[in-house]
Amino acid sequence: MIVAMKSDATESEIEGVCEHVRALGYRPHQIKGEERTVVAVVGKAQGVDHTSEFINYPGVENVMAIQQPFKLVSRQVKSSKTIVRIGDIAIGGDELIVMAGPCSVESREQILETARAVKQSGARILRGGAFKPRTSPYDFQGLEQEGLKLLAEARRETGLPIITEVMSAEDVEMIAEYADILQVGARNMQNFTLLKKLGRAGRPVLLKRGMSSTIKEFLMSAEYIVAHGNPDVILCERGIRTFETATRNTLDLAVVPVLNELTHLPVVIDPSHATGKRSLVAPLAKAAAAIGADGLIVEVHPTPDQALSDGAQSLDLPMFEAMMQQVRRYAAIEGRYVA
Numbered sequence: 001m002i003v004a005m006k007s008d009a010t011e012s013e014i015e016g017v018c019e020h021v022r023a024l025g026y027r028p029h030q031i032k033g034e035e036r037t038v039v040a041v042v043g044k045a046q047g048v049d050h051t052s053e054f055i056n057y058p059g060v061e062n063v064m065a066i067q068q069p070f071k072l073v074s075r076q077v078k079s080s081k082t083i084v085r086i087g088d089i090a091i092g093g094d095e096l097i098v099m100a101g102p103c104s105v106e107s108r109e110q111i112l113e114t115a116r117a118v119k120q121s122g123a124r125i126l127r128g129g130a131f132k133p134r135t136s137p138y139d140f141q142g143l144e145q146e147g148l149k150l151l152a153e154a155r156r157e158t159g160l161p162i163i164t165e166v167m168s169a170e171d172v173e174m175i176a177e178y179a180d181i182l183q184v185g186a187r188n189m190q191n192f193t194l195l196k197k198l199g200r201a202g203r204p205v206l207l208k209r210g211m212s213s214t215i216k217e218f219l220m221s222a223e224y225i226v227a228h229g230n231p232d233v234i235l236c237e238r239g240i241r242t243f244e245t246a247t248r249n250t251l252d253l254a255v256v257p258v259l260n261e262l263t264h265l266p267v268v269i270d271p272s273h274a275t276g277k278r279s280l281v282a283p284l285a286k287a288a289a290a291i292g293a294d295g296l297i298v299e300v301h302p303t304p305d306q307a308l309s310d311g312a313q314s315l316d317l318p319m320f321e322a323m324m325q326q327v328r329r330y331a332a333i334e335g336r337y338v339a
């Protein structure tokens, strides 16, 4: 249920509603919009309709049921788009934010060279995996904490904030000491222990869609993070499993307008994991810009053929520069700009 307050409702009227919500055994979530505050009433359904109790409360405009199973992330609860801020970077605003970097941090030289180059081409955030979810236990598993230190060094030198994956709840605090954004990989989208922990991580989270997840399941996972206290969630489509084998995954581009109808959270596209093939990354990055994605996350490596993971889908530095020039034009058509 949502209790929409009048635009001139006072703080004490809002608090009065919240107190009554708590007294009924639910949790109030205040969402302050540009015009009014709404109080979302969340918690385990008790099968009782409290609508009439709230409608006569001072300062209340109206009371509505939330139709979707996801509540706090739904457009119904918050009609204005959420902007996730990292320093002076705003994800979900007029700038299309490009995050770029290697699949895995491999060495000091590799991450520094990539960071300098992607910054030069207009990337605003540096990506790089230090804890890697690999299909085979015999493949490179990442440099772990050493990789995080190298990312932090690249941030010091270039000023680019960093995004890196966290695979388990135990690592959240340690990784949050280094990272500006915590990435949840596709394989962990429904790791609910991890999602709950990220609710209290104090860092924005980029949540990747599970490779066999519906949009509803995707949004329920985002709901976990927000319900546990963290409103700064960025959704990332990275391709889903289908019968098709010509690409590594199938990029579900329709997700951008679908999510924009259902949720206020920003949406970014990962054309690298979606395709698995370098030559396909720029075309889909352009498509993502044209369809109104809020950002891109792209794998870039100085020497992709020597990469320890995902080399086939990694752009080299000149290819990334060329992609950025193309994306800039498509973003402009959508009224967006790219650095």
Ligand code: PEP
Residues within 6 Å of the ligand: 103, 129, 133, 184, 185, 186, 187, 208, 238, 273
């Ligand atoms: C990655 O970003 O390198 C990664 C492992 O992505 P995904 O979780 O989408 O497979």
Ligand code: MN
Residues within 6 Å of the ligand: 103, 104, 273, 299, 309, 310
């Ligand atoms: Mn990768």
